[in-house]
Each structure stands twice: as structure tokens, then as C-alpha cells.
Amino acid sequence: MNRHFFRRHWMPATIALIYLAALLIAAPVLASSQDSPVVQSDPAAACEKLQALKFPEVVSISSQSVIAGQSRPASGMDSLSPEKIAGLPPFCRVRIVAKPAPESSIQIELWLPEVHWNGRLLGTGTGGGAGYVNYDSMGPGIKRGFATANTDLGTAPSANLVADSPDKWADFGYRATHEMTLLSKAVITAFYGVSAKHSYFDGCSTGGQQALSEAQRYPTDYDGIIAGAPANNRTHLHSEFLWHYQATHKAGDQSLLPPEVLTQITEAVVSSCAGKDGGAPSDNFLTDPRSCKFDLDRLPICTAKVTTHCLTQDQLAAIRSIYKGPVNPVTGERIYAPIPFGSEVSPGGISFQENWSTTVALMYPFQWALGDRFEPTKFDFNTDEAQLDDKLAPIVNANNPDLRAFQNNGGKLIMFTGTADALVPFPDAVNYYENVVAFIKQHPEKDSPADPLTATQQFFRYYLVPGMAHCGSGPGIVGIGQGISEEPNDLLGSLQNWSEEGSAPGEIEGVSETNRLTGEMMRRPICPYPKFPTYIGGNPNEKSNFQCKVRPRGEVAVPATKYSK
Numbered sequence: 001m002n003r004h005f006f007r008r009h010w011m012p013a014t015i016a017l018i019y020l021a022a023l024l025i026a027a028p029v030l031a032s033s034q035d036s037p038v039v040q041s042d043p044a045a046a047c048e049k050l051q052a053l054k055f056p057e058v059v060s061i062s063s064q065s066v067i068a069g070q071s072r073p074a075s076g077m078d079s080l081s082p083e084k085i086a087g088l089p090p091f092c093r094v095r096i097v098a099k100p101a102p103e104s105s106i107q108i109e110l111w112l113p114e115v116h117w118n119g120r121l122l123g124t125g126t127g128g129g130a131g132y133v134n135y136d137s138m139g140p141g142i143k144r145g146f147a148t149a150n151t152d153l154g155t156a157p158s159a160n161l162v163a164d165s166p167d168k169w170a171d172f173g174y175r176a177t178h179e180m181t182l183l184s185k186a187v188i189t190a191f192y193g194v195s196a197k198h199s200y201f202d203g204c205s206t207g208g209q210q211a212l213s214e215a216q217r218y219p220t221d222y223d224g225i226i227a228g229a230p231a232n233n234r235t236h237l238h239s240e241f242l243w244h245y246q247a248t249h250k251a252g253d254q255s256l257l258p259p260e261v262l263t264q265i266t267e268a269v270v271s272s273c274a275g276k277d278g279g280a281p282s283d284n285f286l287t288d289p290r291s292c293k294f295d296l297d298r299l300p301i302c303t304a305k306v307t308t309h310c311l312t313q314d315q316l317a318a319i320r321s322i323y324k325g326p327v328n329p330v331t332g333e334r335i336y337a338p339i340p341f342g343s344e345v346s347p348g349g350i351s352f353q354e355n356w357s358t359t360v361a362l363m364y365p366f367q368w369a370l371g372d373r374f375e376p377t378k379f380d381f382n383t384d385e386a387q388l389d390d391k392l393a394p395i396v397n398a399n400n401p402d403l404r405a406f407q408n409n410g411g412k413l414i415m416f417t418g419t420a421d422a423l424v425p426f427p428d429a430v431n432y433y434e435n436v437v438a439f440i441k442q443h444p445e446k447d448s449p450a451d452p453l454t455a456t457q458q459f460f461r462y463y464l465v466p467g468m469a470h471c472g473s474g475p476g477i478v479g480i481g482q483g484i485s486e487e488p489n490d491l492l493g494s495l496q497n498w499s500e501e502g503s504a505p506g507e508i509e510g511v512s513e514t515n516r517l518t519g520e521m522m523r524r525p526i527c528p529y530p531k532f533p534t535y536i537g538g539n540p541n542e543k544s545n546f547q548c549k550v551r552p553r554g555e556v557a558v559p560a561t562k563y564s565k
Contacts, residue, residue, distance in 0.1 A: 043114035046191055047092035053190055055183060059097040059105075065114065066093050077135055087486075090114040091142050094187055098179045103167035106154040106176045109133045110184045111142045112191050118145030121188060121196040122492075123181055123214075123222065124484065125207015126150065129159025129364050130172065137202070140484040144492075147188050147196065151180040153206075159364040166395070169368060173234075173396035174213045177201075181214070181221045198500060202484055202492055204228030204471040205424060208415075212432075213398040215413055219406035224499040226491060227415040228482055229424045229471050232398035232432065234365065235388050236336040236563050237424060239326050241349075241362045243336075245376055247321035248353040251314040256353060260308045261315060262345040269294045269341045278532045278551060280540035285467030285476035288532050289340035289419050290555045296320060322350060325557060330382040333560035337427035340419060346469040348423025365392055389563075399564055401435040403460065404443065412498045413460040414491065414505065416482060418468025420475060426464060427556035433462045433529065434554050435564070453530075453553075461505060462529040467512075477510035480526050507548055529553075 044065040051063050068090040092112040099105060122144075124137035130153035141148030154171030155162050162168045181199070189195045201222045203211045208230025214221050231237055248255045257265075273292035275281030286292055296319065302310040311319070325338030339349050353359065359376075366374045369388040379385075406413070415433065417426040433456075441452035448455040467476010472483070481490030488496075494505040505528070512522035522541045524533045527548035538545035 043090065043092065047094075047112070047114070050092070050094055050187060050190060053187065055096075055098075055186065057098060057100045058183070059099045061094065061096050063092055063094045066091050087143060088139055089116070089142060092191060096183055096187075098176075098183065100175060100179055101167035101170065103165050104154055104171050104175075105156070106171055106179055107133055107152040107156055108149065108176075108180045108183060109135075109138065109151075110147065110149045110180075110187055111138050112147050112188065113142050113145055116145050117147060117192060119194075119197045120146050121181075121184055121199040122146035122148045122484070123177065123184070123199070123201040123203075124148060124150045125201070125203020125205075125210045126153060127205045127207065128361060129155055130206060131155040131158050134207075137207075137484055140486055143486045144484070144488070146200075147184065149180050149184040151176045153177070153210075160360060160367060162364065162368060164368070164371060169392060169395045173392075174217050174398070177210045177214055178218050178221060181218070198223050198496070200224045200226075200492065200495060200499075202226040202228075202495075204482065205231050208232065208424075209234060209396075209398055211413075212415075215403055215406045215411065216398055216400040219403070219411060220409050223410065224412045224495040225414070226482070226495055227413065229417050229421055230398075230415065230429060230432075231424050233336065233428050233559075233564070234396040234398075235393050236326070236397075236559065237428070238362060238365045239381065239385060239388070240336045240338075240425075241359075242366065242376060242379055243326035243381070244322055244350055245353055245359060246379070247318045248350070249377055250318065250321075254312060254314040255318045257315055257318060257350060258308075259345065259351070261311060262350060264309070264311075265299065265319060266342060266345040268299060269344070272298070273341065275535070278534045278549070279466060280535045282540055283467070283476065285420055285474070286340075286342035287419065287466040287476075288464075288551055289342050290552075292341040294341055296323070319344075326381060328382050328385065328560075329380075331560075333563065334557055335381065335385065335563045336559055337425060337431065337557040339422050339425045340427065342467075343420045343422040343425065343469070346420050346422040346474060348421075348470050349425070350422055365396070368392060389565075393565055397565065399432065399435075401432070401439040402443075403436060403439075404445070407445070407459045410499070411459060412495060414463070414495055414498075415460070416463040416465055416480065416491075418465045418470065418472075418474055418477075420467050421470045423470040429462065430464070430529075430554065430556045431558055431564070433460075436460060457504075457528065463508060463526050464529050464532070465510060465526055466524065466533065468510075476512060477522070477524060477526065478513055480508050480510045509543060 047063050047065040094110040096108040122141045126134045134150045138148045153176045199222045208227040209232045211225045211227035212230050212232040272294050274283045277288040277291040279287030300310040302312050323338050326335040369391040417429040437452050437456045440455050465477050468474045472478050497503045507525040510524050510526040514521045520541050523543040530553045531548040532551045533546040534549040
């Protein structure tokens, strides 16, 4: 029996034995039930004892009691602002270095509230190529009473420095998040003397990839999962980044699309399509970009003098290529869906083109798969793409639509994306959700609703947010309670209610930024897909002037089957 089989099939049993051993060193706790606040009789001493814990494949474990509201952060927490430090409750900070494979070095942090633990674990996600612990997501978690965990995914100090290391690729793709979860549950038991009664995960972007990977690979890790703007189709998403880079460098600097040109394109698109897609005519964003049929020939073309009010022929060729999206040049097969209309000027996506020192942050999968042979302007979307997928797709992609094990374990999943997201475009999330619905249609569960969409919505709901850019911000709705706040009535609170009380989320209130001129804030109902907020007249800033109405499903570019794995 090889060591990989042992890790996958016997690790949970090993951890269970450690739970029992951990109880021997746990400090006494004062708690009448798991529904009551758990309070340590001597939290500092209990925290210090955690350093004596022994776990398989853990290189080191350290712990320190952090004083509530201390003015200076503990070692290694310098990225937290003084304001965030000041509001933190007292907690036990646990740092773990895990080595589940020979080349692994996974940094894990777990923060344990020393008073008023709510009896739950909250796993949190990271972004980009990871390589750091995302402290910003941990502080709000412990303020809510969660034992909160995060991991650097094993790519520290930078994903761009991870060369030919399949161990680290696996850590990034799925293993680090799972290790974080198992170890956190064990440490929780050791510290509090009881296990977590519920476990949740919340992440966006790379955190969204972590979320879907957990639901697909480790369906019993979490009771509820939030996957925001998931970068789960990892290899093909980065192929789109590279496609954009090549398109904007085909004619050297003449092909570049500076911010003023992208702004001009977005304004032309929105002017043509706003109000015809379910949104209000006065919107400066699109509610449903799928219905926008903007003709690129309507863009003004420079004739004699190049200005910021027109596009050159080279720039027009670049934007045409970008809207085409990456395809295999030999077979014509689609690799990834193009960005949606109305997202051109949003951060990410097209904007990563001119400064290579910025763009290179998105190129680590190609460096992993091709090594020194990788040259961005010469990447072949046939042969090189095949090598990229052969090496990395089974490891870093999380495209499996079979969520039956997660569903049968009682798991609940909320996914959201923004219609103005140019970094992780929403069409890929639409495709994934529709693939899950199609899988359920082909493999119906006993006693489940006959309609596969209804059956899917019993455990998996998807929200497509008008005008939201990547994970938040943007010209339209920027907040639906995503992220982790200090208030219980956010998206995480909705997930808890669904998981623990059986109350499925329906419409969610979405809000915009406050208008600096008028002081007004736009509010709209955000609807479970395939419903969209539809304008019925009146003040477009008022939620009551919109109704959730069903719009066509799918209707986005669909990658070839081999590029959906």
C-alpha cells in the first residue's frame, strides 16, 4: 500500500485517535453545552499546552495567547492594520507547518477565541497564487466567535518561485486546504475539550477555487461553503490571461489598450445595452451582459491622428481577439469563455498587459508546466496548452460537477460572481453551475425533485450580481454580504441558517457604493440564478422597483469538453 493511499484513506482515522490523545492535555473548560459560550478556566495555559501536540506530517506547531486589543500585532501579523488589531478579542494563535509530501511546506494558522467561542470552525480562503496567510479574513471570523483558519497553500514566498514541484502543485490545488481543515479540527478539540459542531468555508477568487475543491474532493470537511468568483477552472482561466497578453502585444505597443481606451469601450457598450437587459436605462453597468449584442464596428476608429477618443486598427484587432476568447488555433475548440461586455475597464483581466512585473503574477501555471521554455508571446494554444493541462489540470482544476457526496452529507453551497468581473469572468461559473444541473439530471437521487434545477437548488444556489467586479467593488452592486463581516446577517449568516435551520436563501439585498454627489446608495434584490433583478419602473435606487424574474439559462460560450476538466 503506497503512502498516498495511506494519506487519503487513513488520515481521518489517525486524526480521530489524535483527538482522543489531545483531550489528555486539554485545559479544563467551563461550558454547560455546545450551544453556550465556551470559556477556558486558564486560556493562556491551555494555549501554551497546544505546542505539545503531535500530528503526523507536522514539522512544527507553536502557540501564543494574544491579548485583546493589543496595540502592536504579534510576530508575523504586521499586515493587519492597527484598527483591525484594536478590535480583536483575546485569542490563542496557533501556527503550524505541515509537510504531507517530501517537498511540501504548508503554513497554517488557526485563531481560537479564548472567550465566547460559538462552537464552529471557519476555514477561510486566499487569493492569487497564495504564498501568504490571509490575516484580513481571520480577524472578522474570531470577532464573530468562530475558530478561524487560513493557509498559504504551500506556495510561500511566491507561486512564481515554485518550479518543478508536483508536491507543491498538489498543496496549492487541494491538499493544503484539506490539511488545514483536519488539523484545525484536531486542535479545536484539544483546546476546548469538545469538537466543532459545525464547519464552514468562505473564500473568493483562489478562495473560491479552494471552496469548490473542498466540496468536490473532501465532501465531509465542511457543512457549508461559500465560493465567490471561483478560479476553479485554473489552467484555462490563466490561458485567457495569456490570450489577452498576446492580443495586446501582437503589434508591440500599438496594440496596448490603456485605461482611457478601455473606459471608452465600456461606456459605448453600456450606452448601447443598458436598460435592455433587465436593468434600469440609467444604469452605468449591465445587469445581464449575455443579452448585449454590441457591434464593435461602432467604436470610433482613428484615421489620421491617434487620440484618446478613438481606437487604432491595432487596438480594434486586440479587442476583437479578446472578445473572441482563447481557442485552439488548430482544432478551433474553445478553451475558455471570453470576458463579458461591460467588464472591460474593471480591474484585472485586460488591465494586466503593459507592466510585465504585474502581469507575471498571473503566469505561474505556465512556469510550473513549461519551466524555462515558457515565453509569453510564443505560447502555443495547441501544443503548449496540451502540456499545461496534462501536467496541471488534474491537480489544480476543480471542475467536477459530481457533488453527490457533498449533498448527501447535508452540505450547502452558495456561489456568487459579478457581471462586471474581468478577472474571473462569470460565464465560467454559469457553465459550472449548468454542468452540475446536467449531472443531477443524468444521476437523479431518490426522492429528489424531478426538475434537476430545483433538485440542485436544494443544496447549491448561485447568485449573479449586476455590476460587481472581482469579489466586490465595481460600478454596480458591490456588496451582498460577501466576505466575513462582524454582523450575523451577512452571506455567511445566510449559509449558517440554511445549514443549521434548513432556511434556504432566496433574494439577497445588494448595495452599491454611496454616490459622492447625491449621497444615495443603490439597493437591489440579488436573485438566485436563473432569476435576475428586473426593473419595473420608479427610482432605480430603490429595491422595491425591481422584481426577480427568470431569464434564459446558459447562453454563454461553452468550452470544449477537454477544456472543462
